[in-house]
Amino acid sequence: xxxxxxxxxxxxxxxxxxxxxxxxxxxxxxxxxxxxxxxxxxxxxxxxxxxxxxxxxxxxxxxxxxxxxxxxxxxxxxxxxxxxxxxxxxxxxxxxxxxxxxxxxxxxxxxxxxxxxxxxxxxxxxxxxxxxxxxxxxxxxxxxxxxxxxxxxxxxxxxxxxxxxxxxxxxxxxxxxxxxxxxxxxxxxxxxxxxxxxxxxxxxxxxxxxxxxxxxxxxxxxxxxxxxxxxxxxxxxxxxxxxx
Numbered sequence: 344x345x346x347x348x349x350x351x352x353x354x355x356x357x358x359x360x361x362x363x364x365x366x367x368x369x370x371x372x373x374x375x376x377x378x379x380x381x382x383x384x385x386x387x388x389x390x391x392x393x394x395x396x397x398x399x400x401x402x403x404x405x406x407x408x409x410x411x412x413x414x415x416x417x418x419x420x421x422x423x424x425x426x427x428x429x430x431x432x433x434x435x436x437x438x439x440x441x442x443x444x445x446x447x448x449x450x451x452x453x454x455x456x457x458x459x460x461x462x463x464x465x466x467x468x469x470x471x472x473x474x475x476x477x478x479x480x481x482x483x484x485x486x487x488x489x490x491x492x493x494x495x496x497x498x499x500x501x502x503x504x505x506x507x508x509x510x511x512x513x514x515x516x517x518x519x520x521x522x523x524x525x526x527x528x529x530x531x532x533x534x535x536x537x538x539x540x541x542x543x544x545x546x547x548x549x550x551x552x553x554x555x556x557x558x559x560x561x562x563x564x565x566x567x568x569x570x571x572x573x574x575x576x577x578x579x580x581x582x583x584x585x586x587x
Contacts, residue, residue, distance in 0.1 A: 394529020398507040400537045402546050404443070405503050407434070410494040413462045415455040420465040428466055428497065432473050435499055442544045443500040444481045445470065450493035451484035462495055502544040506537035 409431045411424050420428065435445060447466060450459050463482070470480055487493040509530035516525060540546065566573045 398530040398533040401505040404500040408498040412494040448496040450487045453493040454491040504537040504543035506534040
């Protein structure tokens with residue numbers, strides 16, 4: 344005769360034993376679904392940074408100088424020296440756009456000090472003729488007691504864009520299935536931008552706006568109040584002729 348406790352013992356503990364055996368198997372199956380690298384671990388860091396921040400263009404200021412040697416006993420600049428100064432002022436206007444002052448270094452105590460002073464007067468007249476304000480020009484002396492032909496030095500600080508170094512390929516893109524931005528992404532664009540930009544100071548911030556013309560503004564407002572067209576009137580030769 345079987346004990347009435349046996350069926351309860353078989354039916355009570357057998358499911359528990361099977362559950363204990365299936366738990367490790369389920370854990371192994373779930374572990375097999377996990378990738379070798381968690382994509383969530385790579386969502387931070389450089390993958391979220393814009394290429395302009397990942398490959399920044401470094402902007403620095405470097406001096407640009409031209410030396411004009413003044414002979415002792417000369418009176419002002421020679422035609423060749425005027426052409427030299429004019430070319431320098433053209434470069435200053437094109438590459439600086441008013442970001443730094445134009446510094447004129449004048450020899451002091453040199454045998455040609457008097458001639459240098461006359462040459463500086465010619466330089467200042469040329470600067471005024473190019474439309475540069477006096478506030479953008481600074482004159483400073485430098486001591487040179489021995490050089491009989493001590494030069495006048497014109498200099499300014501120009502902005503220079505230094506491109507980033509490209510060519511970082513630490514991973515094989517053919518075997519990277521995360522579809523995330525790779526380290527070299529956008530570097531070539533930044534490198535080309537640094538080489539092509541005319542005024543690197545534009546990378547640091549917008550340019551200042553010139554003041555408005557109050558006289559022209561008054562004319563436009565007066566026409567607006569009188570209900571007159573504020574635009575400039577066109578002549579008959581400026582209008583489009585429509586032939587039927």
